[in-house]
Amino acid sequence: MKLIIKTLSIVTLLILFGACNDLTQKKVTYKATGAVSEFTLQYQNANNELITVNVTPESAADVWKFDLMAEEGEIVYLSGKYNDIYSGLLLQILIDGKVYKQGSSRYDTIKYLTVSGTIPYN
């Protein structure tokens, strides 16, 4: 009897201590490729700041990449624009290595190409 109660007590305590374990961080990767000339990117970093960068690729195969760690539910955002009518852009957001959102455009120098969302909850 005592053994049963001790065991159940330990189980209860372990469950309660489990409440403290709340690791929900994900690895987020922003990728941009497919452009043949300079383009501008805007992305949200781990501090929830919007960062703007200009990227000049050597070829369409060049890949621009940025990694960050983020919590479930946080906004991920990647937006790009190019000015060369013969260029294009493929934007991807990967979460833990898997493509979460992606979009592409070609020969469109007017509109921003944007992929965004919130990191899904498990």
Add this chain to the structure above:
Amino acid sequence: MKTQGFLLSLICLFTGVQLLAQSGSISGKITDQGNGQPISLVTVKNIQTGETTTSGKSGLFRLNAGDKLPLVIEFSHLGFDTLRVSVDKDGLSIPLTINMIEKQTQLSEVEVFSDLKKSQYPVLHVGITPLERTPQQDIGKFLRSEPNVGGIRKGALGIDPVIRGFKYSQLNVQLNGGTKIEGGCPNRMDPATAHVDINDLKNIAIYKGPYALKYGPAFGGVLRLITSEPEFYETYQTKVSMIVGGQTNYKGFKSRIRVSGGNELLAYSFSANWNKYGDYKAGNGDVMQGASNTSMIKGQIGVQPLKGQKFFLSYDKSQGRNVDFPTLPMDERSDDTEIYDFNYLGTSFGTGINFIRANVYKSDVHHIMDNKLRPFSDTVVAISDITATNTGGRIAINFNLGKSVIEAGSSYESITKDGNRFKTMIMQPNMPTFTEELWNNALINNLGFFAEYQATSSKIDWVASVRLDFNQANSDPMVRYAPTGDPVFLDADTKSNYTNFSFSGGMTWHINKFNKFGIALGKGVRSPDMTERFITLLPVGYDNYDYVGNPKLKPEENHEIEFDWGYQHSRWGNLQAGIFFSFVTNYISAVMVPPSEIKPQTKGVLGVKRFINVDKAYLTGFEFVYSTPEKLKWDASLTAAYTTGINPEATHYIIENGQVTGEETIKNDPLPEIPPLEATVSFNYHLMKRRLSPGVKVRVVAEQNQISKAYYETSTPGFTTVEFMLAYTYSKNLKVYGGISNLFNTNYYEHLNRRIVGSSAPYLEPGRVCYLNLIISL
């Protein structure tokens, strides 16, 4: 009282009263059934001779037996249920061992200290056993099994109680000595009951009707949630109790540990809870979102510097994370609630004053919601961040006037709400964010004074109450801007002051040994709540409209009368039946505002409605409860309840192709969100000297066709569910409760379940669930 005492004596006999006797006298020992401790100062009375004595420090007593047999001995104590034991000739040869049961509402004022235990008002007590047995993780969901109590379900938790058709702030929900909690969500995903863990409760008292005015403005009813308090012991003791439970389908678990102890001077308790549940399958196999993750820590300290002078200080911090609300535009992302509570109870003031009780509290809710699990979040991520506080106190003095008591006092509460909604346009360049004010420093103050008189005689018990409330409210201007910065709505005239007078009276006529008849009537007045006064263009109603508050609403008044008949017989069981009628004036409803005046701001809604008072509404219904005598090896009960409500003249807006194209007046439109007729039958069989009790509960709910056309309510099919239950007491240290709810995997939903957001699909209830709860006491 007599019948209850008799029933308790039967329980006592079942639980093993040992009898003894000595020639010419009877003796024995009295202990607390809950902890086995001896009870001193119990009045022991020989009913035949009238001779009395009191038990000593060790719980021992001796009394002359007299000549008449069988003897009837009555044991009474302020903190315990009065017990009557019958002793026959054989029983005179062995000492009595008397186990007394602590009153369920410990420190609950009149019930304990005036010896007028039976309330003249309709009140329903739920003790700790059904709370320990239940697989439900939510107080509101648990309460739905009580007669004429329903719950509006929007998500995994936070089921909003409905009592006799009254809901939201028509009900006064409070904790222990009067602590109140104001939820943060405008859509009430976190009503007061959502901030209290069901595993912490030891008792729930439901006062139906506008009668129990001493607990605050009582319009449609008072719901008192009583948690465990630290206990003082003659010698130092430490107690540990644990709850661990789990279930299938609606997969999850609940857990709680509580350490308490103390001596005559100090008492303490510390507890921690964690509950986590996932989604579930309905009876038809559909997966319903219903995940939740809640935890709580609580600490309480009590000091008793003098006998009869107790002070308690407590701190409670609870949190919820990622709680699903699939019927609302948002889910709860986080909820952090803190409750600070100070209580004083003094009982040693001589014969003139039974007790003085004081309570000061502050509850602080920080509630964050978002739409990240809604399809709309692909373009706009909306996050609402709201802080709501309720600060207040109550003092009550209970005067002893011989065969009557007067309790008088005052209560105060101050509610504040402030918060914004942040909308981030995540598909637009530069990701612009807009801020909208949901509550703009809104404030409601309520100061009340009350008095209640109770008197008793051999045939009739009386009660009368009065209450006066001074209510004042204001807010910074209610305003909503369009993304362009232009105001689409502005109301700067937000101040209001009301003086509300409420009264109630009741009597119980004890017709004879078996029958009693009760009548109660009262007028309860409540001032409009935060939402009704200050909400700014949010879809918070049952129907698909944006709502705006009306700071100039008049208080709502409920005039209610009811008749109850009670029959108690040791052989035939107990029966209670009652009917009520409620006439509500200045009933708070809503009418549509022309789009030329205010344009809706929520995508997909039909228009904007503003809260208004309508002249009147009616509610009526009945409750019926029957239970068999407990002396049998089995017990059974039957409950049935029904309420219907009518708005004599309602406006229905005609919708064509998603647009309001006209309106019509509906005569005698049923009020929305009222549960249908339902009945519950339960049967338990007791084995192994009541240590093992299997049982079955059948709940039959009728189709609800009494639906509000004005609110576009739809009818709900009837259903029947069956639950198998098993209770096993292994020892005084371990109790096991298990069962299978919805045994036949019925696919159903309650009438008060909201629809999945963006669709007309109902939020289905769980299918078959197997559960097991272990209660450990060390």
